[in-house]
Amino acid sequence: YFIKNAIEEWGIEYVMLVGGRQGGVFKERWLMPVRYTNLDDNSNWETGYLSDLYFADVYKYEDGNIVFEDWDSNGNGVFAEWTMRAKDTLDLYPDVYIGRLACRNVWEVKMVVNKIIEYENSNPASQEWFKRMVLVGGDSWPDANDPYYEGEEEGKAALSYMDGFEGIKIWTSLGTLTGPEDVINAVNEGCGFLFFDGHGNPMNWATHPPHDEETWIDGLGVEDMSKLANNGMYPVCVVGGCHNCQFNVSVFNLLRIYEGFDEWYQYIWKGEISPECWGWWLARLKDAGSIATLGYTGLDYFAIGDYDNDSIPDCVQYYSGFCNVNFFKNYANGVKILGVIHANTLIDYINTHDVMKDNIHCKTVEEWVLLGDPTFVIG
Template sequence: MLRTSSWLTVLLCGCVLLSNAVAEQRGGNYLIVSAPLYVNSAPLNEFIAHRVDCGFNVLPVYSPPAGTTKEAIKAYIQSLWGTADQPKYLLIVGDTDSSSTSGNNTIPHWIGEGSRHGATDLPYACMDADPVSWYPDIYHGRFSVRDITTLQHVVDKTIRVETGGFSDPDYIRRAVLLANDDPTIGADAQQDHIINTYLTPAGFTGTRVYADLGGSTAQVAAAVNAGVLFTVYIGHSDDTGWWSPGFNRSNVQSLTNNGLYGLAMGWSCHTSQYEYSECFGETWLRVANRGAAAYLSASGFIWWSSSADWECSRRMENYFFQSCLVDNICEVRPAWDAALGRLYNDPDFGPYSSYTINIFEEFVLLGDPALRLPLRALDIGLPDEVDEFIPPDTPTQIRVRITRAGEGYVPGSALLHYSYDGGEYLTAPMTAIGGDLFVATLPAPGCGASPRFYFSAQGDQGTTVYLPEEAPSDVYTATVAVITSIALDDFEADEGWTVWSDSSLTSGAWQRAVPVSTGATGAPTADFDGSGKCFVTDNRTPNFDVDGGPTILTSPVYDLTGLSNPYVRYASWMYCDDTVAPAKDFLDVELSADGGGTWVPAEHYSGNGGWEQRDIRVRDFVPVTGQFQIRFSVSDNPNNSVTEAGVDALWVYDRACEGPGLPGDLNCDGVINVFDIDPFVLALTDEPGYASAFPDCEVMYADINGDGAVNVFDIDPFVELLTGN
């Protein structure tokens, strides 16, 4: 996968939702579960066509006949999991009248497992129990409508937000924030924090409508009618509306914000209680040519009796705007799920808090989960993965998708910016290939090149948009090499790894297994690559960490003979609850070039959990031979820590490149002369030392006789090259 040089995309593993993403690429499998009434209707077909135009793979609509249970509907969704049709997004089309079975125009809801027992669609999006049964695996939302006419209203507003051409383009940088006058909420201070910390730095104008400062229904209506992207209330409410400042269903129906739609949110009770005939949030969604494109709030009671109770709402509001305006996640449900991920990992809340499970369940998105808010002038992204390695002497083509958001695209403005030598960036125009797709062509690089590149395009109101967004300080990089794979082990099968443990080890021996840990003791809850199995230190539950040791995991022998530049890539997990010496424990990685006769230390590190992918250049530590092995060792000796480790996704590969150097030109100055003698001797006697002294050269330049190895049989041919005989 293409890498960025200064922004780390969050690792999706175990208990972490996407919480640090940069404008995640649009698209993916999109599943619609529709009540029969809406199937093949004009608005649903229009919506499907729009999603396809935006780069989504819309799966065949699943329409359960009237009388289908919610369990059967979930079973269908679950049948797609783990297949090529595994959905990334789920849209439910239809209202609900029941928590049991569907109707001609309805899809049943669920009742939450948490103490609030709120109406929820969350179970439809939960495919497994990793890390808990109520943790969503699919971005989901609902068009909560009862007839085709209302569905058309919702589709019209959704498409309008995503296609631009707004009568007032400035509305996408406006928000109105409402604060209830109950002093236990701390609403004024909270909304001030949102404005000062997130909205203003992102270029928004935030309108304050605070009840204790005289904020009124008329002020709310005036702000929304003028056009706002966010309408946000924190305070008391019921299913008919917000209490103070008051704003109810009739007020929503009287709005006049035609074409200027956004997201309305309530950190409040019952306003998304969609099992009622029409709740307040459904009115925002359903009204034609006014209201909002989506509504997000609770279907039941939130916590409201004390300031401490309100903290989870305050925290979630912060997390949501952090996701949207700091992490640049423009789609509503991914931004919300990123906020949920932060709450899940918040030590003040976390998975064992009653607040957490209830917020996961009862906050319901009434709207399209993929609704993209026009937070940027243009959306620019890569529809395909690009290899991190690109071949030498060959141009590389990269597809780029550019779509309008807050502005339209200026034809001819799409540019590739690239640098191969660490200097200034050159530019090349991208080629339009149809629709919103373009091709950028990286010129053929030489072996010594270090490609850095980014993309840009201009909006029709003067904004230049970059990918990555912080370019040129944050850019894409690639490595110029021809890759040869020697071994790729996902540990699903026994490939000959062995385990040896010291007699002092009482628990924690290496074991190949599907992890069963809950994560409470620092062990991985899932493997790294999603295949299922990995090596962990004792897979028993509840807590069989490493005690004593060491326990050593040793690879089979790999033949690296003749390889120019072999590497080992692997994923590791290391956890130790002691963070300072001498109690701190480490994972040790060692290499052998003689089939395990001798071992050379390569890496020594500790950690606090989480999978990490690492690369080791073999020549930096041992010669390249036909008897290469790698091993992983961990111990807790003396036994005074909670220590867990894991290894997964091992890849042995050659990263070769035919450079400009000549056999015998060991200092890579372009000529073969006496100045190559000392480097030749160093390559012959100390390959790691040679690699360190001449990092831009290849040790295989010392393979003068071309037999694939650097050894004493190259001495005479080197002398002949040197003397011209």
């Protein structure tokens, strides 16, 4: 009840959770608590995922009265449940602006805080590099019958809102995305925003060339991030891709051989042995990387084709594409505080889609996390 009490006693509007996972072999050990959902999307990949929205969704309406939202409407002690047998009805509207610095030690805290202060004191909006927007994408669903290159369509839609910004298109269809060096070179020249849309895991981001499902083109992995040299020119990064912001990963997962070989190998195959996840690694880099990263803690679902027949690619209207694109729309509408943009985008999603009738809509809202300072002013 601490956040609820802080709202009611101190009138707070922003909450920054500071702390990530600090090891743990038999049981995860956290410097700052986390909440896992219990939504089973029938993917056979995960039956739950991290959701910081839990800490922001403090209230709900019950019989016309405002009451505490505990994410356990059926009272069975299982939070944010959505399975074949049971389902919690959730409010999901954020009541505070939430963000997390998933720091694992004091050194990381000092480094990230100094990086934020450096950004705020440098007046980035007055500098040429800030007006560059790097767009990284390709054909996320490379089906011959699908006319859209989803990662690039989302980039086009996002850029359409960003008046005055130069779009640096690192796309497979243009031949400008051939590997990590293309992304690194573009970021090292400086940019105010960095937008990836494609496929990911906690250690890597990649995509496909047009209509070529067999070929993968890496965009950026955690092993490449040491080559970033954009000192003092830190973008806000929005990443579309599965698990890029799954901030519970740890090298300690390598020690979980006691769970059996098959389970142990899953940690390796899924990229869950990374010291830190892709999104947080990018944000906590010293003198490089992003100033904050927004992405997904679980499987990132995106739409394909134009099944609603409105001549707009569905990938920009539904699921992760809605969040990714509308983040930039909210920025263009004059909102400059990062946590407010994040919250407003979630509210837009909930108001547009019936999130309690479609578990993938619900999952998209729950898993979209801000790894950064929610009070941070862009530019």
